[in-house]
Amino acid sequence: MKASKFHNNKKIYNWLVYKIMDNFLEKNSKYYKGHLVDLGCGEMPYRDYFLNFVHKYTGVDWEYSYHNVKPDVVSNLNEKIELEDNVADTIVCISVLEHLCEPQVFLNECYRILKREGYLILQVPFMWWVHESPYDYFRYTPYGLKYLFEKSGFKVISIEPQAGIFTTLFLKFNYFTLRFTSIRFFGILIRLFLIPLWFLLQVLAPIFDKLDRNWELETCGYFVVAEKV
Numbered sequence: 001m002k003a004s005k006f007h008n009n010k011k012i013y014n015w016l017v018y019k020i021m022d023n024f025l026e027k028n029s030k031y032y033k034g035h036l037v038d039l040g041c042g043e044m045p046y047r048d049y050f051l052n053f054v055h056k057y058t059g060v061d062w063e064y065s066y067h068n069v070k071p072d073v074v075s076n077l078n079e080k081i082e083l084e085d086n087v088a089d090t091i092v093c094i095s096v097l098e099h100l101c102e103p104q105v106f107l108n109e110c111y112r113i114l115k116r117e118g119y120l121i122l123q124v125p126f127m128w129w130v131h132e133s134p135y136d137y138f139r140y141t142p143y144g145l146k147y148l149f150e151k152s153g154f155k156v157i158s159i160e161p162q163a164g165i166f167t168t169l170f171l172k173f174n175y176f177t178l179r180f181t182s183i184r185f186f187g188i189l190i191r192l193f194l195i196p197l198w199f200l201l202q203v204l205a206p207i208f209d210k211l212d213r214n215w216e217l218e219t220c221g222y223f224v225v226a227e228k229v
Helices: 015-027 103-113 142-152 165-182 187-211
Strands: 035-039 056-061 088-094 114-125 154-161 221-228
Touching: 015 114, 015 165, 015 187, 035 103, 088 103, 103 114, 103 142, 142 154, 142 221, 165 187
Parallel strands: 035 056, 035 088, 088 114
Antiparallel strands: 114 221, 154 221
8 A cells, every 4th residue: 555645745846755755665664563653743644554554553742843733642752752661663753853952862762662673764854954943953964874873772774865966956946946936926927837847857856866876975865774673
C-alpha cells in the first residue's frame, strides 16, 4: 500500500518533497513492527499507513507545535520523553531533528525508549530554508548524523541523501517564487504563470539529478536508518 495515499499536505509547488518521502518510507517498510512511536508526529499524516504494518501507533509531540495536533502523548522532545524504557519496536522521526535545541538528548531518549533490535527511521533537511522559526536550530551533514547516532549507542545502517542538486535547486526556486503569489492584486496572475513552471521543474528534477555524481554534497536532506543493538 502506498504511503502517498495517506498524505494530504502535498501542494503544486512541493509535491516532489512528499513523493521522495513516500518512496523512502515504502522502501523501508520492512523495519516497521510491533509498537511504532512517531516522535514529532505533527498532524500524523502517515498514521494509517504505518498501521498496515504495526499493531500500535503512538504519536508524540509538544504543546507548542505549529501544526494542528492532537498527539497521543504530549512531551517536549528536548527533555525526557514521557514514555517508558524499551517501549517501542520502531521509532519514526520526520523533519523534526532540526527543530530540537538538544539533539543529543533526543537521540539518547530514542535509544532509551526503543527495544533492543528496534529501529529508528529518521529524516532531516540539509539545504533547506529556515522554517517554523524561531524553533529551527541546526542542519546536519552525514558525518554529523553518524557521530550523534553512534554517540547515543545506535548502529547506523544507512545515511542516504534525499536527492541531487537539481531537485534541491528547483525546490528552492519554487519556494522562493511562492512568496510573490501573495502580492496584492497581481498574486493570482503570478500564480497562474508559476503553476505550470513549478510542476515542470519537479518533473524534470529527478531526470537532471542523474547528472549529479555525488548527491550528498548538496542535497535537500538525509534519511537515516539506525538500530539499537
